[in-house]
Amino acid sequence: MGDFSRSTFDRVKHYVGVRLQQGVPLVDADWNELEDIRRFEVQAFLKWFVGDGVPAGNDGFRITAAGGGGVNTIVITSRAVVPANSTLSIDVPNSTAAAALGFTVAGRSSRRLAPATLVGENAAPFALAHGMTLTVVADGVASTVTFQGTDFANIAAATAAEVVTAINKSPHNYVATAGTGNDFVITGGDGTPERAGRCLADGRDAVHEGRLAYTSQSLYANDSLAQAWKVPVVPAIAPPGAGSRTDLVYLDVWDREVNSAEDGSLINPVIGVETSVRLRREWAVRVRVGSSTVPVKGDSDFFAGHSYLALSQLVRQFGVPAVPPSALSDLRPRSLLMPPSTLVEDMLGGTAADYRLGRNRPQVNLRDSINALLAGFLPPTRDISVAAAKGLDLLNKASVVDADGGVVAVWQTARGTSGVNQIIAARYDPNHPELDFQTAFPITSGATPNLDPAAVALPTGEVIITYQNGNSDATTTDVMMKRGPLASVASATEQAVSATSGGPDQMVRAVLVGDQVVFFVNQGAAKGWFYRRYKPAQNNNLGAFVDSAPVALAGAAVAAQELHTVATAGGFAWVAFSDGSKVQAQRFNPLTVASEFPFNSNGTADKSPFVLPLSDTDAFLSYIDGTGILVAQCTNGVWSGPVRVDSTTQEISTPPALLRDAAGTICLISTRNYAIDTAELLVRRRDPLTGTWSAPQRVAAPVGPKIVTRRPYPLTVPNQGLWLLFESNRAATDFDIFAKQLITVI
Numbered sequence: 001m002g003d004f005s006r007s008t009f010d011r012v013k014h015y016v017g018v019r020l021q022q023g024v025p026l027v028d029a030d031w032n033e034l035e036d037i038r039r040f041e042v043q044a045f046l047k048w049f050v051g052d053g054v055p056a057g058n059d060g061f062r063i064t065a066a067g068g069g070g071v072n073t074i075v076i077t078s079r080a081v082v083p084a085n086s087t088l089s090i091d092v093p094n095s096t097a098a099a100a101l102g103f104t105v106a107g108r109s110s111r112r113l114a115p116a117t118l119v120g121e122n123a124a125p126f127a128l129a130h131g132m133t134l135t136v137v138a139d140g141v142a143s144t145v146t147f148q149g150t151d152f153a154n155i156a157a158a159t160a161a162e163v164v165t166a167i168n169k170s171p172h173n174y175v176a177t178a179g180t181g182n183d184f185v186i187t188g189g190d191g192t193p194e195r196a197g198r199c200l201a202d203g204r205d206a207v208h209e210g211r212l213a214y215t216s217q218s219l220y221a222n223d224s225l226a227q228a229w230k231v232p233v234v235p236a237i238a239p240p241g242a243g244s245r246t247d248l249v250y251l252d253v254w255d256r257e258v259n260s261a262e263d264g265s266l267i268n269p270v271i272g273v274e275t276s277v278r279l280r281r282e283w284a285v286r287v288r289v290g291s292s293t294v295p296v297k298g299d300s301d302f303f304a305g306h307s308y309l310a311l312s313q314l315v316r317q318f319g320v321p322a323v324p325p326s327a328l329s330d331l332r333p334r335s336l337l338m339p340p341s342t343l344v345e346d347m348l349g350g351t352a353a354d355y356r357l358g359r360n361r362p363q364v365n366l367r368d369s370i371n372a373l374l375a376g377f378l379p380p381t382r383d384i385s386v387a388a389a390k391g392l393d394l395l396n397k398a399s400v401v402d403a404d405g406g407v408v409a410v411w412q413t414a415r416g417t418s419g420v421n422q423i424i425a426a427r428y429d430p431n432h433p434e435l436d437f438q439t440a441f442p443i444t445s446g447a448t449p450n451l452d453p454a455a456v457a458l459p460t461g462e463v464i465i466t467y468q469n470g471n472s473d474a475t476t477t478d479v480m481m482k483r484g485p486l487a488s489v490a491s492a493t494e495q496a497v498s499a500t501s502g503g504p505d506q507m508v509r510a511v512l513v514g515d516q517v518v519f520f521v522n523q524g525a526a527k528g529w530f531y532r533r534y535k536p537a538q539n540n541n542l543g544a545f546v547d548s549a550p551v552a553l554a555g556a557a558v559a560a561q562e563l564h565t566v567a568t569a570g571g572f573a574w575v576a577f578s579d580g581s582k583v584q585a586q587r588f589n590p591l592t593v594a595s596e597f598p599f600n601s602n603g604t605a606d607k608s609p610f611v612l613p614l615s616d617t618d619a620f621l622s623y624i625d626g627t628g629i630l631v632a633q634c635t636n637g638v639w640s641g642p643v644r645v646d647s648t649t650q651e652i653s654t655p656p657a658l659l660r661d662a663a664g665t666i667c668l669i670s671t672r673n674y675a676i677d678t679a680e681l682l683v684r685r686r687d688p689l690t691g692t693w694s695a696p697q698r699v700a701a702p703v704g705p706k707i708v709t710r711r712p713y714p715l716t717v718p719n720q721g722l723w724l725l726f727e728s729n730r731a732a733t734d735f736d737i738f739a740k741q742l743i744t745v746i
């Protein structure tokens with residue numbers, strides 16, 4: 001503690017300044033009270049007139065999952081021992097393995113009372129290559145590990161144990177271990193002071209320049225430092241002993257004194273004396289077990305002089321050390337602003353508190369929305385190019401939303417060598433729209449075509465991408481799959497989903513239903529539909545097929561052409577398929593493999609089905625025939641209709657799609673041909689009382705003549721609403737993929 005004569009600040013006296021008089025001694029108490037008044041006034045203003053949370057354009061202190069939920073990550077720990085100060089950093093620019101292991105510029109350093117710890121954000125398998133390096137600077141000493149292919153069974157899919165062994169093979173000032181879970185990532189900025197993550201808690205501005213694992217915090221399991229700072233230690237977290245439990249992740253902010261014993265620059269070099277001490281803003285992220293509220297006065301974990309703010313809900317399951325993205329729910333107030341107190345309620349109908357939490361906020365401004373509606377199209381959002389390039393791109397029903405809420409576009413493209421079709425993917429993070437879609441990277445390659453992909457996003461953060469490895473109807477064509485993190489799934493080992501002899505295996509579709517992925521495959525010369533179930537969590541999370549081979553889907557027609565499937569929250573999959581004359585649909589139970597609630601259009605030219613589940617027993621089904629679009633409805637397992645929505649051949653060139661918006665309204669998206677080489681996307685709404693459909697409305701303003709926009713595919717993105725992927729030839733002579741946010745309700 002500093003050497004002070006006395007502390008005189010008292011906020012109840014409402015002093016706003018200190019006036020120094022002439023001819024009197026200058027004492028420390030007056031100076032310090034002036035500083036306390038200034039600090040209190042700033043903190044009071046921020047608390048009462050700005051509020052708690054994260055400013056607009058900042059993503060500070062967002063709690064996210066580490067790769068694999070923190071299991072099988074790479075943990076680097078200094079060998080320094082208490083009471084020494086300890087530092088640890090990854091030389092990212094000179095470490096070619098840093099990105100694969102999950103060490104970034106923003107999360108490359110740690111400084112604390114010994115021992116310092118760094119945790120990589122990726123989980124095994126790691127896409128390493130022979131000769132890759134990792135340079136670690138531990139307590140001022142740098143050492144480099146060069147990974148050798150001989151140290152791994154498959155260096156392109158290295159296990160955590162293999163990486164740990166390779167790092168520890170030579171002595172260093174640090175030791176590597178594999179993450180065992182019970183960890184998550186505290187996001188901040190990009191590693192620079194200018195773009196640091198920030199958060200206000202009770203008027204205190206907490207600053208976080210980089211990214212940090214929960215277990216890398218200075219106070220984590222650090223009793224010596226906690227005693228020195230006179231604050232609680234940050235303890236290890238664990239899953240419940242039985243059942244499930246909801247915990248609260250929260251921010252603890254306080255100020256503490258720093259003297260010359262900690263910061264030698266506080267000694268004036270001219271006189272050799274510590275003339276003053278400093279106050280430093282500290283923070284720690286803590287977990288309150290079984291609670292939904294931050295500590296308040298009277299609680300055993302409440303400390304006077306500390307400020308608290310809820311960051312995230314954390315749901316834990318018995319026996320599960322991993323903390324997957326699905327276990328975390330963001331609770332931070334966001335986009336702080338200072339409008340008149342009633343402006344948000346007057347304009348948007350919600351409260352200012354909800355607005356700060358990111359709830360009930362329109363995705364576009366109201367003036368542009370009104371002008372668009374007056375002009376006859378939906379409120380405008382920008383069309384985002386999904387890695388446009390020369391070569392025809394074909395959008396299948398394969399794009400997904402991953403465990404972190406990112407839009408993952410997966411499609412077939414002829415941009416490869418010699419125009420051979422391959423599978424390609426790109427990701428868009430709605431939380432960082434300024435980055436657009438990342439550069440597309442191939443999932444498959446080679447001289448043999450790979451076609452017609454499907455994709456599934458797993459709650460672990462991995463994706464499964466499945467496709468046929470040859471031309472349609474070729475007897476040698478099989479259905480294969482790759483599984484892994486999106487960034488490294490291209491190098492994952494191919495696994496056969498359906499590989500029968502003497503007939504094609506093709507047109508695969510896949511859906512995650514509960515804890516199973518169900519693949520639907522078109523098989524054999526008769527082109528019947530088969531299913532095969534796969535459990536990703538079995539075999540130590542390496543996955544295993546439930547069925548030894550594909551099984552015929554009950555009630556499915558032969559001569560099949562296309563299939564669409566979507567899961568329900570209750571553990572079923574709605575499935576719809578066509579054979580070129582009629583469309584069939586059913587509810588598939590992956591536990592009993594029963595086919596229930598059958599539908600048959602009994603048509604002669606029905607095709608292009610799209611199914612929209614509302615519940616386990618209710619669904620809508622759209623399809624086209626030779627003269628227009630039809631929609632059937634299933635209620636409590638009983639089908640009715642179909643109702644003809646459109647009676648013109650102008651809208652049957654490409655498949656329509658169904659969606660349900662935030663207001664619960666069912667919408668139909670279709671493509672209308674207006675003239676030669678000109679087509680636009682239209683939307684219709686269904687009246688829930690009468691069952692009638694509205695007149696069509698343009699999805700967006702016309703792009704121009706001889707521009708075709710087609711093949712709509714909607715996705716629901718958490719906290720972002722509806723997104724639409726589609727094809728368009730607006731940027732070139734061939735077709736590219738585009739995406740846009742779809743505003744149907746404000």
